[in-house]
Amino acid sequence: MSAQELNRIATAMVAAGRGILAADESSPTIKKRFDTISAESTEENRRAYREMLFTADGMAEHISGVIMFDETLRQSCADGTPFAKYLADRGVIPGIKVDAGAKPLAGYPGEKVTEGLDGLRDRLAEYHELGARFAKWRAVIDIADGIPTAYCLQANAHALARYAALCQEAGIVPIVEPEVLMDGGHDIARCEEVTAETLSRVFRELHAHRVLLEGMVLKPNMIVAGKKCKRQAGVDEVAEATIRCLRRYVPSAVPGIAFLSGGQSAEDATAHLNAMNRAGPHPWNLTFSYGRALQAPALEAWGGKVDRLAAGSAAFAKRARLNGLATLGEYRADMEKAA
Numbered sequence: 649m650s651a652q653e654l655n656r657i658a659t660a661m662v663a664a665g666r667g668i669l670a671a672d673e674s675s676p677t678i679k680k681r682f683d684t685i686s687a688e689s690t691e692e693n694r695r696a697y698r699e700m701l702f703t704a705d706g707m708a709e710h711i712s713g714v715i716m717f718d719e720t721l722r723q724s725c726a727d728g729t730p731f732a733k734y735l736a737d738r739g740v741i742p743g744i745k746v747d748a749g750a751k752p753l754a755g756y757p758g759e760k761v762t763e764g765l766d767g768l769r770d771r772l773a774e775y776h777e778l779g780a781r782f783a784k785w786r787a788v789i790d791i792a793d794g795i796p797t798a799y800c801l802q803a804n805a806h807a808l809a810r811y812a813a814l815c816q817e818a819g820i821v822p823i824v825e826p827e828v829l830m831d832g833g834h835d836i837a838r839c840e841e842v843t844a845e846t847l848s849r850v851f852r853e854l855h856a857h858r859v860l861l862e863g864m865v866l867k868p869n870m871i872v873a874g875k876k877c878k879r880q881a882g883v884d885e886v887a888e889a890t891i892r893c894l895r896r897y898v899p900s901a902v903p904g905i906a907f908l909s910g911g912q913s914a915e916d917a918t919a920h921l922n923a924m925n926r927a928g929p930h931p932w933n934l935t936f937s938y939g940r941a942l943q944a945p946a947l948e949a950w951g952g953k954v955d956r957l958a959a960g961s962a963a964f965a966k967r968a969r970l971n972g973l974a975t976l977g978e979y980r981a982d983m984e985k986a987a
């Protein structure tokens with residue numbers, strides 16, 4: 649596939665007014681989510697839940713792409729239409745998570761490296777056949793005493809770049825996701841320091857692997873204090889620190905940055921994105937690729953009950969709409985009260 653086509657897809661993924669739904673929970677993770685509402689994690693329940701999100705009213709207006717798990721990409725709507733076709737027919741780009749998860753990094757207690765490169769070329773070819781036009785790989789960086797080590801950052805940056813190069817070879821746009829976790833008691837300055845070093849290494853590796861920056865999307869964490877830190881930063885401080893860090897380390901050739909929510913509340917994730925966009929223009933489009941911050945209210949409203957599918961859809965549609973507004977800097981907190 650040509651560089652122009654990769655750039656066209658990447659640009660569409662981060663278009664103003666829209667963002668990405670991360671619905672790529674692996675089986676253990678979706679089980680954890682379903683456990684919170686006492687819903688059983690059967691294949692049919694997972695399918696019905698994803699259909700509830702994908703068919704929500706106004707979904708395509710605010711959602712540019714959906715990241716799916718392998719099982720979901722092979723599933724269909726109740727009427728038999730494959731999810732990938734249903735989404736693509738509405739202008740929503742189908743995507744696929746291709747990493748095999750973060751595993752303990754041998755020799756480095758407490759740290760992880762993401763696996764999944766073996767056989768990736770063949771899997772990407774199949775995913776392209778199934779309709780996926782972008783992919784996602786998540787590296788997980790924890791902050792605690794003595795970690796992250798330089799070796800952990802380097803191992804994860806290298807794997808992200810190998811993945812990204814393989815995606816582009818297959819005509820698939822890579823979402824490059826180095827997530828610095830917000831668990832722990834570190835302050836916002838430490839998050840910025842670790843994120844800076846992470847991004848610096850990731851872009852050096854992307855360059856070394858000849859990844860076309862115009863044909864990728866970055867999915868980073870925002871710069872926030874750890875959840876257990878006594879001093880939590882305000883919305884403007886988070887926005888300012890995040891923009892400063894990204895401006896220092898993300899080349900302007902990257903078309904867009906789609907943030908993860910990382911455990912922030914749905915409202916905080918929207919307010920932070922909005923504040924950053926109000927402070928623009930920036931060299932790249934800033935949008936969302938939220939999992940929990942888009943889905944948590946929908947999951948709760950649905951509660952695993954067939955007769956509450958419409959309520960679940962509506963809760964998701966609301967978060968999609970408010971985050972769409974946040975990509976334009978047009979969100980206001982008082983909009984939360986309206987249905």
Ligand code: 5MM
Binds near residue numbers: 672673940941
């Ligand atoms: C939706 O959750 C994704 C899959 O997680 P597992 O591989 O652990 O099952 C996750 O990668 C997600 O796409 C990102 O972390 C962003 O989600 P949040 O909830 O942080 O916005």
